Amino acid sequence: xxxxxxxxxxxxxxxxxxxxxxxxxxxxxxxxxxxxxxxxxxxxxxxxxxxxxxxxxxxxxxxxxxxxxxxxxxxxxxxxxxxxxxxxxxxxxxxxxxxxxxxxxxxxxxxxxxxxxxxxxxxxxxxxxxxxxxxxxxxxxxxxxxxxxxxxxxxxxxxxxxxxxxxxxxxxxxxxxxxxxxxxxxxxxxxxxxxxxxxxxxxxxxxxxxxxxxxxxxxxxxxxxxxxxxxxxxxxxxxxxxxxxxxxxxxxxxxxxxxxxxxxxxxxxxxxxxxxxxxxxxxxxxxxxxxxxxxxxxxxxxxxxxxxxxxxxxxxxxxxxxxxxxxxxxxx
Numbered sequence: 001x002x003x004x005x006x007x008x009x010x011x012x013x014x015x016x017x018x019x020x021x022x023x024x025x026x027x028x029x030x031x032x033x034x035x036x037x038x039x040x041x042x043x044x045x046x047x048x049x050x051x052x053x054x055x056x057x058x059x060x061x062x063x064x065x066x067x068x069x070x071x072x073x074x075x076x077x078x079x080x081x082x083x084x085x086x087x088x089x090x091x092x093x094x095x096x097x098x099x100x101x102x103x104x105x106x107x108x109x110x111x112x113x114x115x116x117x118x119x120x121x122x123x124x125x126x127x128x129x130x131x132x133x134x135x136x137x138x139x140x141x142x143x144x145x146x147x148x149x150x151x152x153x154x155x156x157x158x159x160x161x162x163x164x165x166x167x168x169x170x171x172x173x174x175x176x177x178x179x180x181x182x183x184x185x186x187x188x189x190x191x192x193x194x195x196x197x198x199x200x201x202x203x204x205x206x207x208x209x210x211x212x213x214x215x216x217x218x219x220x221x222x223x224x225x226x227x228x229x230x231x232x233x234x235x236x237x238x239x240x241x242x243x244x245x246x247x248x249x250x251x252x253x254x255x256x257x258x259x260x261x262x263x264x265x266x267x268x269x270x271x272x273x274x275x276x277x278x279x280x281x282x283x284x285x286x287x288x289x290x291x292x293x294x295x296x297x298x299x300x301x302x303x304x305x306x307x308x309x310x311x312x313x314x315x316x317x318x319x320x321x322x323x324x325x326x327x328x329x330x331x332x
Contacts, residue, residue, distance in 0.1 A: 001329040002294065003038035006318065007075050007187070007218060007305040010042065010052035010059060013252040014309075021052040024311045025059065026066045031315055033070040035322035039103060040067070041075030041303065047116040050240065050252045057090040064098040073103025075183065075303065076165045080108065081120045084133050085152060088140035092155025105163040105183055106134060108171055131174055138162060138178075162209065163216075172196035179207025186277040187218030187305050188241075193277070197297065216301040219293060220278035222308060223320035227281040233317070234280045235259045237307040241271045254309045287324045 008028060012021045029040045042059050045051040053059050056074050064072040077087055087104070095102040108130045140152035141160055164175040164182055167189035175182035182200050186193045197215055204213040220237065224230035235255045242263050243249055256262060263271065279289030294302070304321060308314035 001325060001332060002299060003301045004036075004321065004325050005039035005041065005071075005216070005301060005303045006032045006037050007041050007043065007303045008053070009045065009050075009305070009307070011252045011307060012050050012052050014250075014254060016251075018052045022059070022062065024314075025053075026063055027311070028315055028318065029063045029067050029070065029072070032318060033067050035319060036325075037070060037318070037322065038301065039071040039073060039303075041073050041103065041105065043075050044078045044081070044107070046081075046120065048249050050250060057087075057094065060102070061094055061097065064094065064101060069101075071101050071103055072098070073161075073163075074105045075103075076105030076107040076163070078107045078109060079130060079133050079137070084137035085140060085150065088137055088152035088155040091160050092141070092152050092158045095158045095160045096154045100159075103161050103163065105165045106137070107165045134162075134164070134174070134178065166196065168192050169196050169199055172200040173203065176200045176203040176213070177205060179205050179210050181210055181214040181216070183216040183218065183303060185218050187220050187303070188274050190277045191273070193217065193297070197299075214300045216303050217293075217297060217299040218277070218303045218305060220275055220280075220306065221286060221290070221304050221317065221321050222278070222280045222306050223283060223286045223317045223324070224313070225282065227285055230280045230282065230285075230317075232257065233308050233313055234278070235262075236309045237275065238263070238271055240307060241274060242267050245270060252307065252309060283320050283324055286321060287327060290321075290324060291328065 008025055010021045010025045012018055032040055040063060042053045042056050044056040046054050056077055060072050091102060091104045140155050144151040144156040162180055164171045164180050166172055167185040169192060172182055184193055184196055200215060201213045222230050222234045224233055232255045236253055238259050239253045239262060279286050306314055306317045308317055
């Protein structure tokens with residue numbers, strides 16, 4: 001059975017605050033470690049009141065320091081917002097503090113809007129620079145040479161696994177060319193998933209970092225005691241997507257009894273497209289959904305996210321998924 005991992009956005013729910021969100025993140029990471037999840041990744045977003053993981057490297061250090069064995073990383077760092085040298089220094093520092101446990105996923109989008117991208121003082125629409133920035137960043141993790149004018153301290157000579165993230169063919173093609181592992185954002189933008197996977201696997205060139213292609217797929221999984229309860233919990237995610245499309249991103253809302261009263265037919269169509277890679281239901285329903293997803297797409301790893309309002313319900317969801325994985329493993 002392939003590894004299961006966790007993607008966390010450090011959600012800030014209505015009636016709560018960022019302090020509680022960070023406490024919840026560490027608690028979930030500790031539970032995920034106990035449950036046997038492989039990685040715990042945090043994602044960089046800016047100017048979004050319901051997502052508290054903007055200072056991603058800082059939060060990774062918090063989680064890694066509060067856990068013992070689970071890999072902790074970025075899913076991802078939005079490289080357009082940062083100088084490659086600074087990212088190498090941050091993750092070189094993290095990898096020195098927590099050897100063998102830190103992952104660095106790199107994204108090409110800014111993770112925010114135009115105004116906030118300008119406030120971050122990097123570039124917004126210069127995607128052409130991304131391959132050069134990735135190459136520069138990778139070079140800082142190589143052992144430093146005697147006459148090297150700029151080096152990452154710490155960072156040089158430190159092993160930090162680097163992933164490319166994407167929701168289109170661009171990063172799939174670049175990951176294949178550079179011989180890097182690839183994570184596809186199918187949990188919110190699944191349209192190009194099959195084509196991107198095929199391209200990545202077909203064109204992959206072995207590198208010193210990776211000898212064979214390794215693809216991870218994002219998937220929304222909300223599990224509960226019953227299908228009805230899980231569907232109700234999932235309305236939190238559905239509302240959040242509607243609010244974002246309405247231009248009103250806010251704190252994470254509580255679930256509602258009837259999502260049909262909340263969205264328009266057009267909004268419903270858009271959200272269902274975006275969240276097409278979702279498995280929602282009881283343990284048996286989730287088992288069937290995971291089996292079908294793995295059988296169809298053949299990922300090397302699953303990155304699971306669950307935007308559930310109540311922290312304990314979110315933790316129970318991940319616990320049910322871990323139990324399902326054990327059932328699948330036992331059946332092999």
